[in-house]
Amino acid sequence: MTSPQRRWIFLVAAAGMLAFYLWGLIGLPGFGHYPGPYGDIINAVAVGQTHATGVVSAVNFEYRGFDTLGEEFILFTAATGVATVLRHLREERDTAAEDESSDRQVPVTSDAVRMVTLAFIGPTLVVGWYLATHAQTSPSGGFQGGVVLATAFVLVYLAGQFIVFKRLSPVDLTDAVDAIGAGSFAVIGLAALGTGAAYLANFLPLGSSPGAVNSAGTIALISFCVGIEVAAAFVLIAGELLEQTLIIREGDR
Amino acid sequence: MTAGALVISPYTVTPLWLMAALQVSVLILVAAGATAVVLARNPTRQVIMVSIYGVLLALLFMVFQAPDVTLSELTVGAVALPLLLLLALAKVRRNEE
Numbered sequence: 216m217t218s219p220q221r222r223w224i225f226l227v228a229a230a231g232m233l234a235f236y237l238w239g240l241i242g243l244p245g246f247g248h249y250p251g252p253y254g255d256i257i258n259a260v261a262v263g264q265t266h267a268t269g270v271v272s273a274v275n276f277e278y279r280g281f282d283t284l285g286e287e288f289i290l291f292t293a294a295t296g297v298a299t300v301l302r303h304l305r306e307e308r309d310t311a312a313e314d315e316s317s318d319r320q321v322p323v324t325s326d327a328v329r330m331v332t333l334a335f336i337g338p339t340l341v342v343g344w345y346l347a348t349h350a351q352t353s354p355s356g357g358f359q360g361g362v363v364l365a366t367a368f369v370l371v372y373l374a375g376q377f378i379v380f381k382r383l384s385p386v387d388l389t390d391a392v393d394a395i396g397a398g399s400f401a402v403i404g405l406a407a408l409g410t411g412a413a414y415l416a417n418f419l420p421l422g423s424s425p426g427a428v429n430s431a432g433t434i435a436l437i438s439f440c441v442g443i444e445v446a447a448a449f450v451l452i453a454g455e456l457l458e459q460t461l462i463i464r465e466g467d468r
Numbered sequence: 469m470t471a472g473a474l475v476i477s478p479y480t481v482t483p484l485w486l487m488a489a490l491q492v493s494v495l496i497l498v499a500a501g502a503t504a505v506v507l508a509r510n511p512t513r514q515v516i517m518v519s520i521y522g523v524l525l526a527l528l529f530m531v532f533q534a535p536d537v538t539l540s541e542l543t544v545g546a547v548a549l550p551l552l553l554l555l556a557l558a559k560v561r562r563n564e565e
Contacts, residue, residue, distance in 0.1 A: 269536075271536040272536075346539065354535035354536045354538075354539065355536075355539060356536065356539070358540060358543075359536075359539040359540055359542075359543050362543035362544060362547065362548055363543055365548075366543075366547055369551065449548060452552070453551065453552075453555070456552065456555040456556070456559070457555060459555075459559055
């Protein structure tokens with residue numbers, strides 16, 4: 216096929232694509248005009264029904280709780296997959312990666328980087344914890360909080376403390392926390408069945424005032440479990456990949 | 469709602485024309501960021517661009533009043549994804565050496 220022929224085929228295809236794209240755009244509802252009834256109904260009833268002022272969390276962890284359960288298990292499966300592929304096999308001996316050019320000048324982690332990362336670890340932990348525990352009151356939630364919590368661990372590594380990072384998050388521990396977090400979500404759903412309600416129904420007391428941290432029953436609890444699970448999953452994945460990548464040199468502490 | 473209309477609220481209300489201007493500027497920034505990601509030839513640079521693009525997308529969601537999605541995009545798009553990509557790059561580099 217010659218070059219002009221290829222160009223013609225591309226132009227025809229691109230024109231067709233553009234035509235369909237524009238046709239599709241014309242059929243869209245106007246900017247900011249939501250056509251369905253569902254969102255408006257949720258907006259009207261959610262705070263009264265769930266006592267969660269973070270309505271997005273109310274949708275994620277209660278109205279659409281089952282969808283979120285599936286989403287959570289996607290991440291859980293991914294983390295399990297990484298841990299499985301990178302596990303130690305029987306008869307596999309663990310040899311540290313060899314530094315093949317040991318005479319190379321290795322840049323040390325600068326004091327500035329150390330300072331900044333160490334200074335950020337505390338605030339990062341607080342923000343992550345806040346996000347994971349305040350899904351019911353304000354825009355936040357377990358997924359975001361969990362990733363931020365995991366970031367605090369990665370900061371430990373960035374501060375040049377890989378040994379500390381591994382000591383803080385041994386694979387067995389992160390594995391277990393990951394499983395417990397994911398499992399709790401499913402178990403909370405089952406507990407609702409035990410009270411005679413539907414799976415993942417909100418069976419805990421909703422608290423007196425909407426927007427309080429101790430309100431919204433299972434929404435707060437599930438968000439917290441998701442936070443723990445996501446944090447463990449990300450620490451696990453990052454730790455496993457780092458171990459595959461790093462050359463741990465003498466004097467690296 | 470017409471331009472300049474004010475909603476009665478205890479909070480300071482941003483005039484609609486200002487919101488529209490913000491939204492248009494962030495949309496342009498996002499388009500520029502996406503182009504920059506595609507045009508970056510060096511993988512390491514591209515990862516840094518992806519991270520910046522994640523921040524821009526988060527900003528976009530913020531000015532379109534979706535703070536929950538903003539947080540997700542910040543954590544996943546600007547931090548987690550670039551981190552995993554950087555680790556993968558480091559691994560590939562080491563095997564090449």
